Amino acid sequence: MCAAALLCFDATLVSAAQDQSSTPIIASNFPIAADARLAGDSKQTRFVLDLDKSIQFRAFALADPYRVVLDMPQISFQLAGGTGTAGRGLIKAFRYGLVMPGGSRIVFDLTGPAKIANSYVLEAANGQPPRLVLELEEVDRTTFVQSLAAEGRPELRPAIADAADIAVPGEVAARPKLGAPPDLRPVVVIDPGHGGIDNGTQSSGESEKNLVLGFGLALRDRIEKSGKYRVVMTRNDDTFIPLADRVRIARNQSAALFVSIHADALPRGEGDAQGATIYTLSDRGSDAEAERLAEAENKADAIGGVNLTEEPTEVADILIDLAQRETRTFSNRFARLLMGEMKSTVRMHKHPLKSAGFKVLKAPDVPSVLIELGYVSNKGDLEHLVSENWRSRTVGSMAQAIDAFFAKRLATAGPAN
Numbered sequence: 001m002c003a004a005a006l007l008c009f010d011a012t013l014v015s016a017a018q019d020q021s022s023t024p025i026i027a028s029n030f031p032i033a034a035d036a037r038l039a040g041d042s043k044q045t046r047f048v049l050d051l052d053k054s055i056q057f058r059a060f061a062l063a064d065p066y067r068v069v070l071d072m073p074q075i076s077f078q079l080a081g082g083t084g085t086a087g088r089g090l091i092k093a094f095r096y097g098l099v100m101p102g103g104s105r106i107v108f109d110l111t112g113p114a115k116i117a118n119s120y121v122l123e124a125a126n127g128q129p130p131r132l133v134l135e136l137e138e139v140d141r142t143t144f145v146q147s148l149a150a151e152g153r154p155e156l157r158p159a160i161a162d163a164a165d166i167a168v169p170g171e172v173a174a175r176p177k178l179g180a181p182p183d184l185r186p187v188v189v190i191d192p193g194h195g196g197i198d199n200g201t202q203s204s205g206e207s208e209k210n211l212v213l214g215f216g217l218a219l220r221d222r223i224e225k226s227g228k229y230r231v232v233m234t235r236n237d238d239t240f241i242p243l244a245d246r247v248r249i250a251r252n253q254s255a256a257l258f259v260s261i262h263a264d265a266l267p268r269g270e271g272d273a274q275g276a277t278i279y280t281l282s283d284r285g286s287d288a289e290a291e292r293l294a295e296a297e298n299k300a301d302a303i304g305g306v307n308l309t310e311e312p313t314e315v316a317d318i319l320i321d322l323a324q325r326e327t328r329t330f331s332n333r334f335a336r337l338l339m340g341e342m343k344s345t346v347r348m349h350k351h352p353l354k355s356a357g358f359k360v361l362k363a364p365d366v367p368s369v370l371i372e373l374g375y376v377s378n379k380g381d382l383e384h385l386v387s388e389n390w391r392s393r394t395v396g397s398m399a400q401a402i403d404a405f406f407a408k409r410l411a412t413a414g415p416a417n
């Protein structure tokens with residue numbers, strides 16, 4: 001099927017998707033997925049999704065790790081809790097959710113290389129609802145890789161590549177209106193981590209993606225109030241945004257500061273850690289935990305189903321290196337200011353300033369930091385993260401650090417000094 005066909009979402013769908021996140025009670029016209037099942041064995045595995053109407057979709061495979069992705073128009077998933085966590089046959093597990101307004105995705109983690117033997121939608125018949133059927137067959141790696149090449153690489157991530165242009169609501173809202181005087185205020189980009197199909201860390205029924213979105217919106221409201229900055233969100237609803245697109249938004253907007261917001265978790269049995277940590281970019285992690293975390297956060301694209309090897313190759317490293325040196329100085333300055341403000345109001349990690357190779361911090365010309373607000377795996381931290389009062393205090397100290405950062409920058413740049 002032509003991938004472009006899937007991108008022809010009309011404007012009503014896009015606005016309906018945004019409305020839906022703020023007023024979830026309003027029933028949508030999106031097709032409903034009511035049940036999903038797996039059948040078969042490790043040679044042949046079938047996935048069946050019950051729908052209330054027929055849909056168009058596109059199926060493709062990805063390597064390293066082996067995955068199959070189904071891209072489809074926005075679906076209202078009404079599946080039983082825990083659906084997809086247990087696999088069968090060639091399917092280890094699967095995830096589903098929004099990847100952009102108007103677009104949903106299901107990502108299957110495979111136990112090994114497999115080919116899509118068949119994929120189709122059955123119309124309703126014999127009392128059965130319309131069903132989407134995906135049939136997988138075990139193949140060896142060579143066959144798998146050949147079939148990827150035959151499918152053609154360029155179409156691998158069409159929905160995602162265009163998402164930055166059409167579907168980042170905050171960015172769109174912040175674009176200057178035609179004829180309006182140019183807005184010369186510094187641009188602050190707030191980047192709530194994860195979203196949509198990518199839940200981030202989870203504990204006690206709380207998802208990182210929701211916690212950090214709530215926090216990001218509160219931070220936006222606080223710093224917008226001063227009128228001193230133009231604030232752009234990388235996402236302001238439950239949409240998946242690939243890491244490179246987050247960086248692209250910051251660069252397109254010529255942002256003066258990029259703040260990525262996350263919440264960490266330690267795996268069970270790996271001890272307990274608590275408090276907020278502020279990260280800046282570095283080639284080598286400042287310690288093993290920083291490296292582990294950067295690796296986990298950088299997996300967001302694989303979780304969303306985007307092939308990491310599809311990232312555009314970096315432009316001339318030497319040019320970037322020069323710009324980056326200055327940018328890093330500013331990033332580090334902001335990180336220290338932030339720690340200074342936060343430590344008086346917020347519980348900090350015992351080593352609160354760290355660095356590692358986070359993809360989302362790699363804009364060479366935008367000072368960028370990533371904040372892990374705390375550990376959802378720690379009882380005390382989780383209580384903070386869901387507390388309105390804690391959020392308000394933390395947002396307040398971050399807003400102060402942002403003010404201090406720009407006060408210093410403007411003073412340094414100003415002719416009077």
Ligand SMILES: [Zn+2]
Nearest residue numbers: 193200262263
């Ligand atoms: Zn995260």
